[in-house]
Amino acid sequence: MTAAPGDPKIALRRHLRAARAAFVKDITPAAREALARALAIMAAPVTSLARMPASYAAQGSEIDPQFIEPGLPRHAFPKVYDENLFFYLGDRKALRPGFGNILEPDANAPMVTPDLVLVPLIGATLAGQRLGQGGGYYDRTLARLRASGRVTALGLAWDAQIVAALPADPWDEMLDWIATPTRLVECARYR
Numbered sequence: 001m002t003a004a005p006g007d008p009k010i011a012l013r014r015h016l017r018a019a020r021a022a023f024v025k026d027i028t029p030a031a032r033e034a035l036a037r038a039l040a041i042m043a044a045p046v047t048s049l050a051r052m053p054a055s056y057a058a059q060g061s062e063i064d065p066q067f068i069e070p071g072l073p074r075h076a077f078p079k080v081y082d083e084n085l086f087f088y089l090g091d092r093k094a095l096r097p098g099f100g101n102i103l104e105p106d107a108n109a110p111m112v113t114p115d116l117v118l119v120p121l122i123g124a125t126l127a128g129q130r131l132g133q134g135g136g137y138y139d140r141t142l143a144r145l146r147a148s149g150r151v152t153a154l155g156l157a158w159d160a161q162i163v164a165a166l167p168a169d170p171w172d173e174m175l176d177w178i179a180t181p182t183r184l185v186e187c188a189r190y191r
Contacts, residue, residue: 007167008167009131009134009167010134012123012131012166012167013122013131013133013134016122016123016131016161016163017061017122019160019161020061020062020122020158020160020161021060021061023061023158023160024061024158025061033067035063035158035181036063036064036065036066036067036181037067038181038182039063039065039067039068039156039179039180039181040065040067040068040071042179042180042181042182042183042184043068043118043154043156043179043184044068044071045184046116046152046154046177046179046184047068047071047072047116047118047154048071049116049152050072050073050075050114050115050116050152051073051115052073052074052075052076052112052113052114052115052116053072053073053075053076053114053115053116053117053118054075054076054077054078054087054112054114054116054117054118055068055069055072055075055076055077055092055118056077056078056118056119056120057077057092057095057102057103057104058120059102059120062120062156063156063157063158063180063181065118065156066092068118068156069092074089075089075090075114076088076089076090076105076112076114077090077092077095077103077104077105078104078137078141079098079099079104079105079107080098080099080100080102080104080137083136083137083140084137084140084141084144085137085138085140085141086111086141087111087112087113087114087117088104088105088106088107088109088110088111088112089105089109089110089112090105090106090109094106113145113148113149114145114151115149115150115151115152116151116152116154117138117141117142117145117151117152117153117154118154118156119132119138119142119153119154119155119156119175120132120138120155120156121155121156121157121161121175122161123157123161123162123163123166124155124157124161124162124163124166124175124178125162125163125164125165125166125190126162126178126185126187126190127174127187127190127191128153128155128174128175128176128177128178128187128188128190128191129165129166129168129172129174129175130155130166130172130173130174130175131166136171138153138173139171139172139173140171142173143171143173146173152176152177153173153174153175153176153177154175154176154177154178154179155175155177155178155179156178156179156180157178157179157180158180158181159180159181159182159183161180162178162180174187174191175187176188
């Protein structure tokens with residue numbers, strides 16, 4: 001599932017990461033917080049339906065779901081084991097650096113199966129095609145969760161991360177919804 005040399009996703013990731021970083025660099029911390037708060041309002045119609053949601057700790061220029069979390073019931077965060085993500089109940093304040101220096105919950109916390117996964121991304125189409133970091137963790141995890149029951153994948157993005165088209169591989173898992181600070185997109189409507 002990792003990209004082969006010459007894979008168009010490699011250059012696209014580089015380009016979209018740079019565009020995302022440039023966008024974030026050009027806004028003030030107050031504006032960034034205001035946009036993250038607007039994201040929480042946009043995402044609420046989907047997040048309010050979750051019984052066991054899973055969030056994530058944003059890295060670098062990713063949009064931060066921290067303002068979504070107060071509106072969620074008790075929720076989980078991902079932790080990497082082998083090639084997959086597993087979700088553990090946790091509090092953002094208790095997260096500690098783990099795999100790849102990404103903040104994650106303690107492995108002694110209760111493991112849960114989420115019915116909603118907030119998904120970080122580098123780029124996405126309105127139809128729900130997502131370009132992630134390239135390790136396939138969310139693709140494998142969403143495939144596993146979908147095989148065992150109903151789970152909703154809600155991609156979180158800055159508006160600048162929505163693109164017209166992305167290359168797709170057979171193992172890519174589609175997003176069900178995308179939330180940005182200005183809109184909530186039901187991806188099935190664009191397929």
